[in-house]
Amino acid sequence: MKHLLTKAAVAALAIGFATESMAVEWNVSVWGKRRAFTEHVEKLAELVSAKTNGEFTMNISYGGLSKNRENLDGISIGAFEMAQFCAGYHRDKNPTITVLELPFLGVNNLTEEVAISHAVYAHPAVAKDLARWNAKLLMTSPMPQYNIVGTSEPRDTLEKMAGMRVRATGGIGQAFEKVGAVPTSVTATEAYSAMESGVVDTVAFAPHAHLSFRTIDQATWWTANLNPGTVNCPVVVNIDAYEDLSDEHRAALDGSVDESIAFYVENYGKLLTRWDEVLTEKNVQKVMISDEELTKFHAVAADPIREKWIADMTAQGIPAQELYDLMMTTLAETRAAN
Incomplete structure (x- = not known):
């Protein structure tokens, strides 16, 4: 009986250790505070936990793990398993995805932005780059x-x-430079103080960031239709951590991406609907740039910056024209489908 009890106790302990070993917790590095820009990360964590009965969880840290410009470095050394970053913060570290930050691409909505981003992300040269x-x-x-x-x-x-x-990064900053402006790439979290102290005269952001980082609180005007482009900010995972996942956990992660993106797009749409109300509440003038000025801006910035990007990336051995064509073909196909 003693022998049997011993074996039973050992078996129970073994089951306990096995259950514990199956639990996976990932650390996720983002920055600022929870906002429209991070809602897909929050939704992903929620979905993955639900699908794995709490066995795979994500600890999302807003600035506690790394500075936003250092998130890719943190991923590279395994300091955390998942992170969000923006390509324009370190263009030399992720040159392939900077194609998505070229100015005046003509992207009209978030659905189109998702389509071209994910098409570029899936290209073998981009996977190799990251x-x-x-x-x-x-x-x-x-x-x-x-x-x-x-x-x-x-x-x-x-x-x-x-x-x-x-304050402008990536291709947007290059576009402003073409017309004689002086771009600076202070981070999003530094933008308010840069504007307050006079380091910058203006700040280029998407609406959610103007709200989250309070630049709208200092503003007296907003360009409603300049639309010079946007920045591309991927969520990445550490390859070793991803490959160490069980098949079940990996399927839960991969299978939650589309739903998380859909949630993000729906949530962001609500913010855009309210944006005009925010401008009115804060007495911010909506400035419309004339068609003539927009045409001049396009002529000065769009074609030259695109051609230089293709030439520079090709010289680095990157299939730049192929990536650009993939992006534009995907944009046309997505627009036609909708």
Whole structure:
């Protein structure tokens, strides 16, 4: 009997350890505070936990694990298993996905932004590029076209934008530079203080960021139709952590991406619906750029920046023209389907 009890106790302990070993907890590094930009990450964590009966959970940290410009580095060394970052923060580390940050692509909505982002992410050259950082692209963080807020006189012509100090990254920053503005790539969390202290005159953000980082609180005007482009901010996972997942857990993660993105798009749509109300509440003037000025901006910025990007990336051995064509073909197909 003693022998049998011993065996039973050992078996019970073994089952307990096995159950414990099956539990997986991932650390996820984002920044700022919970907002429309992070809702797909929150939804993903919720869905994965539900599908695995709490065996696979995610601890989402808003700035506690890493600075936003260092999230890709953290992924590369396994400091955490999942992270969100923006391509424009370190263009040299993720050159392939900067095609999605080229100015004036003509993307009209978040559905189109999701489609072109995920098409580019799936390209073998892009997977290889991010694998240098032990990162696997999981999903995008689709954002609408950026526009700028500012104080004093509205910058509603290219002439008035000359010399303007603007918080803008990636292709948007390059576009403003083409018209004589002075872009600076202060992070989103630094934008309010940069505007308050006069380091920048204007800030380029999507609506959710103007709200979350309070730049709208200082603004007296907003360009409603400049639409110079947007930034691309993927969510990535550490390749080793991803491959270490059980088949069940990996399926739960992969199978939750589309639903998380759909939730994000629906939630962001509600924010865009309210945006005009916010402008009215805060007495922010809606500035419309004339068609003539927009045409001039396109001519100065769109074609030259695209051609230079293709030439520079091709020189680095990246199939730049192929990536650009894939993006534009996907955009056309998505628009036709909808």
